[in-house]
Amino acid sequence: MKVLILxxxxxxxxxPYAGLALALRRAGHEAVxxxxxxxxxxxxxxxxxxAPVDDGTNKLMDDPGIREAIDTNYRGLRGKKVALEVMRRSKSLMAQVFDDMAAVAEAGADLVVHTPSIPGHHFAERLGVPAVPAVLQPVWVPTGAFRNPMVPVALPKAVNRASYLAVKLLLRSFHGLGDTLRDRLELPRRRGRHDFLRRPDGSPATVLQGFSAHVLPAALDYPAWVHTTGFWYLPAPPGWAPSPxxxxxxxxxxxxxxxxxxxxxxxxPERIGRIVIEAVRLAAVRAVVASGWGGLRVRDLPDEVFQLDQAPHDWLFPRMAAIVHHGGSGTTGAALAAGRPQVVCPFVADQPFWAARVHAAGVAPPPQPQRRLTAEGLAAAIRAAVSDAAMARAAARLGHAVRGEDGNSRAVKILESLS
Structure with missing residues (x-):
């Protein structure tokens, strides 16, 4: 079976998609x-x-205006204006990405697995094979159990399911690009062509959700065609070893x-770095500070702090007393699998949702949003994470459950059933 992952x-x-590709490869399949x-x-x-494609919207990550909006989770008039500008600039950047992916898809596949931000269902329709939306956040398939995590305001439970229309409206702005792509692929502009949750014949698409149901609220009501497999992990590279x-x-x-x-x-990021170093001092802990991906910058480090460019989370996290992070789905999953208490400092998008969920699970103190982050608040949260015995036990129990899901293998089995 040849699987194209986009x-x-x-x-x-x-x-996470690299982890899924590796799992497919180890199961004897061809994955691109x-x-x-x-x-x-x-x-x-x-x-x-x-198959490398254009870096697209990644080119916007260093824009000062966008970083400012991220600081505030796109709040206020300024944040909303930046969000609209990002959408406008994203269209031209993603057009090149879609063109590159169309060229990759010409080589053929038996399945097309894709993130919802990529219109992989168009490529699959062109090839005459199933498309499988594969998501890392619970924002795409409606449920009555909780509101869409991308909606930043509290809502009555009765409208939880309706709140998922928000992401459909967001994707609608890219429908023009999708139609241009369909023209290139010589596909008809049929009704429902932009709904990635539906196959061309109108039946539901199989959906993979690459996160753990153990972290979600109870009373989930996902339909049978939605599979919440557990997180997808990419292990440390063969032969990897820490620096001396x-x-x-x-x-x-x-x-x-x-x-x-x-x-x-x-x-x-330098302000965040100063807060982090002061919080480490106030909490009286040793720390490994990862600055290699740009989330913070640190200077004049005390002996108690080791500055790290990067290291595989599956190797590093189990060796930590606690894990302080931004609440991205992948990092949250790695911290959960490590079975260690967490402190989550969310910025934007789905990060506040994951921060709230790990706190509700008893494996983290209350979230520390980046826009309100202080050295004193972060230090208090770190002290709680490293000293609360009940939190440590809860983290160990949840870690055992998350590891037991083996999300990579479960996802592979589901894909095999479609070929």
Whole structure:
């Protein structure tokens, strides 16, 4: 079976799909991962076949205005204006991405697995094969159990299901690009052509949800064609080993706290860095600070802090006393699997949802939103995460359950059933 996997975005948007591609490869299938050229380093050490496409909207990540809007979760008039500008600029950037992916799809496949931001269902229709939407956040398939995590305001439970129309409206702005793509693919402009949750004949598409139901609220009412498999993990590259400096730091004292915010940064990562260093001092802990992806910048480090470019989470996180992160789906999944308490400092999008869910699960203190982050507040949260015995036990129990799901293998079995 040949599976074409299409995704786009930063590391957190690509790495889980690389894990899925590797799982398919290990199961004896051919998997091709089409994703931004800048992310090819995720695939190469594992021998994953990688089809690089244009970096598209990733080129906007260093725009100061966009970083400022991220700082405030696109709140206020300024944030809304930036959000509209991002959408406008994204269209031309993603047009090139779609063209590149169309060229990749010409090589054929038996299945097309795609993130909803990529119109993989058009490529699948052209090839005459099933399209499988594969999602990393519970924002695409309506449920009455909770409101859409992308809706930042409280809503009556009665309108939870209706709140999922928000993402459909967001994707509607890209329908013009989709129609241009369909013209290139010589596909008709049929009714329902933009609904990736439906096959061309109107029947529901099989959907993979690459996260854990253990973290979601109770009373889930997903339909049978939606499979919540568990998180998809990409293991450490073969032969990977820590630097002598990192190994020595870990051996030199009590287990440190990991602090890293991925590639998600606001307008002043140096300010975040200063807050982090002061919080480490106030909490009286040792820390491994990951600054390699731009989420924070640190200077003048004390002996208790080790600055890390990056390291595989499946190796690093189990060695930590607690994990401080931004609440991205992939990092949340890795922290859960490690069975360690967390402190979540969300920026934007689905991150506040994951922050709230791990707190509700008893494995993290209350969230520390980045826009209100202080050294004193972060230090208090870190102290709670490293000293609360009940939280540590809850994290260990939940970690055991999350690891037991084996999301990669479950996803592969579902894909095999479609071929």
């Amino acid at each position: 995704t786009h975005g930063t590391r957190g948007d690509v790495q 991962l089409g994703a931004p050229a800048a992310m090819a380093g995720l695939a190469e050490p594992h021998g994953i076949t990688y 400096e990192l190994a020595a730091f870990l051996e030199a004292g009590q287990a440190p706290v990991y602090i890293g915010f991925g590639s998600m940064a606001g307008n002043d």
